[in-house]
Amino acid sequence: MGDQVFPLERSWYIGNTMFAILYGIEICMFFMSAHFMCISRRPRRSIYIAYSGTLLVLITIAMASNLFFGQMMWIEHRDVDGGPVAFYVANIAAWYNTLGTAADVMANVLGDGLMLYRCYVFYTGMNQWIVGFPTLLWLASTAMGTTATIQSGFPGGDFFIGTTVNFAIPWLVLTITFNIVTTLMITFRLLAMSRTMRKVLPKERARIYSGVIAILVETALPFTILGIGYIITYIRTAPEALAFANIWGCFVSLSPQAIILRVAMGSAWSKSTVTQYGTKTGTSVEFTNTYRSEDVELSTFHLESPLGSKNGGSHANTSTSTFAVKNTV
Numbered sequence: 017m018g019d020q021v022f023p024l025e026r027s028w029y030i031g032n033t034m035f036a037i038l039y040g041i042e043i044c045m046f047f048m049s050a051h052f053m054c055i056s057r058r059p060r061r062s063i064y065i066a067y068s069g070t071l072l073v074l075i076t077i078a079m080a081s082n083l084f085f086g087q088m089m090w091i092e093h094r095d096v097d098g099g100p101v102a103f104y105v106a107n108i109a110a111w112y113n114t115l116g117t118a119a120d121v122m123a124n125v126l127g128d129g130l131m132l133y134r135c136y137v138f139y140t141g142m143n144q145w146i147v148g149f150p151t152l153l154w155l156a157s158t159a160m161g162t163t164a165t166i167q168s169g170f171p172g173g174d175f176f177i178g179t180t181v182n183f184a185i186p187w188l189v190l191t192i193t194f195n196i197v198t199t200l201m202i203t204f205r206l207l208a209m210s211r212t213m214r215k216v217l218p219k220e221r222a223r224i225y226s227g228v229i230a231i232l233v234e235t236a237l238p239f240t241i242l243g244i245g246y247i248i249t250y251i252r253t254a255p256e257a258l259a260f261a262n263i264w265g266c267f268v269s270l271s272p273q274a275i276i277l278r279v280a281m282g283s284a285w286s287k288s289t290v291t292q293y294g295t296k297t298g299t300s301v302e303f304t305n306t307y308r309s310e311d312v313e314l315s316t317f318h319l320e321s322p323l324g325s326k327n328g329g330s331h332a333n334t335s336t337s338t339f340a341v342k343n344t345v
Contacts, residue, residue: 023255023256024101024104024255024258025090025100025101026255027255027256027257027258027259028086028104028258028259028262029086030259031082031258031259031260031261031262031263032082032083032086032262034259034262034263034266035079035082035262035263035265035266036079036083038263038266038267038270039075039076039079039266041270042071042072042075042266042269042270042273043072045068045270045273045274045276045277046068046069046071046072046273048277048280049064049065049068049273049276049277049279049280050065050068050069050280051280052277052280052281053065053280056280056282064276064279064280067126067130067272067276068273068276070126071123071126071127071269071272071273072269072273074119074120074122074123074126074269075119075120075123075266075268075269075270077115077116077119078116078117078119078120078123078265078266079116079266080116081112081113081115081116081117081119082116082262084112085104085107085110085112085113085116088103088107089103089104089107108168108175109168109169109170109171111169114165114168114169117165117168117169117175118165118169120265120268121161121162121164121165123268123269124161124191124268125157125158125161126272127239127268127269127271127272128154128157128158128191128194128195129154130272130275130276131194131195131198131236131271131272132147132150132151132154132198134198134202134234134275135147135150135198135201135202137285138201138202138205138206138285139201139205146201147201149197150194150197150198150201153190153191153193153194153197154194156190157187157190157191157194160183160186160187160190161187161191163183163187164180164183164184164187167179167180167183168180168184175261176250176253176257184250185250185251188243188246188247188250189247191243192240192243192244192246192247195236195239195240195243196240196243196244198235198236199235199236199237199240202234202235203231203235203237206230206231206234206235206285207231209285230278230283233271233274233275233278234275234278234284234285236271236272236275238267238271239264239267239268239270239271242260242263242264242267243264245260245264246260246261246264
């Protein structure tokens with residue numbers, strides 16, 4: 017076996033290892049989300065739990081497929097002519113590998129669907145047609161991903177070579193473009209509303225909704241960056257594409273799980289909070305975290321009016337607005 021095959025094997029091994037680590041993180045996120053959902057009595061909690069559970073099942077199938085393929089390649093059939101890489105190429109369309117690919121593509125469709133919904137939430141109260149473009153991208157990527165998966169199941173089908181590439185590249189371009197667009201849209205809206213939030217909320221409280229962690233999770237920025245790296249290595253047919261495929265393939269489920277966890281903990285933006293921050297500073301705003309109940313006393317803000325008094329005096333009118341925060345952390 018020549019030295020040129022080692023980078024492929026290393027890439028596959030590293031990808032599977034990272035997949036397993038990220039899978040463990042996702043299991044923790046799922047059970048934490050389910051726990052917070054159950055104790056909070058949050059509306060539609062059954063839908064959130066079912067969605068998270070479906071993602072976990074799909075990504076479990078994908079990981080089991082990768083690990084089983086690795087076992088067959090490195091242990092059961094390591095002495096075949098050409099070595100493990102020859103076995104990989106010859107059996108890329110095996111039923112268990114196609115099943116894993118289908119599960120990952122389905123998880124990606126669900127994850128992108130959640131991002132589309134979150135984009136809709138962040139643009140509540142504005143022209144809803146603004147989400148029309150990402151909706152078209154999502155539908156197109158779903159259709160192309162389904163076609164690529166079916167094509168990869170045919171004899172000799174391979175996501176990295178052959179006719180399947182003609183469908184796989186458009187799918188990856190569409191789904192990653194979708195993630196770039198939604199990430200930019202949510203980031204723009206989040207930063208705009210964060211400025212209003214910092215004016216009316218205490219610094220520590222505002223950080224929950226507008227801090228670095230909030231931006232990374234709500235915008236799925238790590239997932240988008242990984243997708244860009246994956247498509248670059250994939251088009252160049254670089255050995256690292258195998259590692260990116262496995263890591264990115266886990267993030268298709270991990271990123272939405274992180275968003276669901278924030279929803280369960282009451283730290284995610286909702287339609288009501290977006291609507292409230294679309295109004296002027298000084299209106300009544302209520303946030304509800306759902307995993308521990310603790311009322312915070314009302315704070316009163318005095319807003320100086322630029323208009324003079326009715327009698328023409330030099331004293332400015334002072335208006336008082338009450339800002340109520342119900343912290344059920």
